[in-house]
Amino acid sequence: MLISNIKSRPVYERLAIDGAGRRHLVLSDAPRPLGEVIDGTESAGAPLAYWVVAGTSAVDGQPQTGPAGNAAEVETRAFRAAAHLFDRLTHRLGQETVGLRLYAVGEEGFIWEVAKLARAAGLETEECRTAHAGSLRRRVFCVHCKTITEGVTTSLAACAGCGAQLVVRDHFSRSHAAFMGVQADAEAPGDLPPVEELFP
């Protein structure tokens, strides 16, 4: 059996503002209305920033301030690409103090990269919450050559590093923020199972 029934795939709940936080930073890997991403912003009672990957060059990454619902002001920033957002995030976390709450919503690759940066900056899991949104496509870590192949939607995929045909397993590695991929035809070269679109 090539696809095991290991279920280490993380389970996500809908995000809600943690009222105990003194500052909130919400990240999304695609433009989405804030209220769609997270509950409780109207009663946040603490400064809130919303950073979004716009995926277009027509944004400048500068903060825009505007009222959100009732009380708190929301500072919104749009970034050209995820890499740009991660840069700013690393910088911001380096200057932050205890009291911050971080939230990330998006595809698995995005939210796990955020979780990794948060951990590296010293945030505890309780201070960084994530939720899945968008495509189910997977980041796949080749256990043979250690290359990560992005955007895999099928049960079988060619490794971007060594070219092996990898079976995408359900085994999720938090440290690599990726699913494990194991060579499909290791025992009988060329003997491949049918390819299925599993992670649209």
Added chain:
Amino acid sequence: MMAQTIALRVAAVTPLSPTLKAFTFVPAAGGLVPPSGPGAHLRLFLRDGAKLHKNAYSLIANPADRSHLSIIVRRVAASKGGSAFLHEQVGEGDVIEAGLPANLFPVTRTARRHLMVSGGIGVTPFLAYIAAFAAEGTPWQLHHFCRPDEREVFAALLAPYAGGSLHIHCDGTLDGLDAALRRQPLGTHLYTCGPESLMGAVLGQAQALGWPKVRLHSESFGGAVAGGEPFIAVLKRSGIEVAVDAETGLLDAIEAAGVEAPCLCRGGACGQCLIEVADGVPEHRDHFLDAEERASNRFIMTCVSRSRTPRLVLDL
């Protein structure tokens, strides 16, 4: 069930103030002292005539140095117990039986930085913390709160680590803490040790400023208040009644009556001293039972808790 013990010889007794004395121990049989970590404590079995006092004290020396163990003991004003015995009757050369060092207040290994808040003699575990942090180069900050007349004593104890990270406050308020709590970089953990009231206030202030519980650590031991309303503890299995006066803790009173009771930290943290309550309502002062267990009134941690009812019937 007796834990493993070692015989320690008192190598030095150093008076620090009229009520504080430092004791240094070496193994009576020679060699190295048993290993411990920052925050560990030592239980001493003090034979005072027919009485046996079992007291725990935080170790203050750098745990990496295994040549000796050191503690500081405050003589409690109305004490008839271990601290008075140590102050009055223990001198250099005496041999004392002790348990192996145990740690109920360890340093969080994943923390990037450590913020410590102590009150009075509650600074003792932090002396070992700071020695370890200084040796490893881990960033730290200590806010110590004490009475003005003891400022010099604590300043002298902390002098080897004096510098920007050390703040001694004697104004009787926690005002000096607010700015520090607001300014800690991500990755900081907070530890507090001292009287219940101080620790409660520190933890409350930190939570109000957005510190999640995982970053907060407290050690009640050494700071726990024994006193309260007097009551009668009825020991069902031993068939005796023990009068617990306003000054004495329940566990101490049980032991003074000659009944063996389980215990370890004597500070409401470890859970060892849990006893079932057959009748009466306990006044819970521990950090061990959860809300449900408390509400059920079926258990009591004898080391710190007392009784709300005039009689408390224990399964002991």
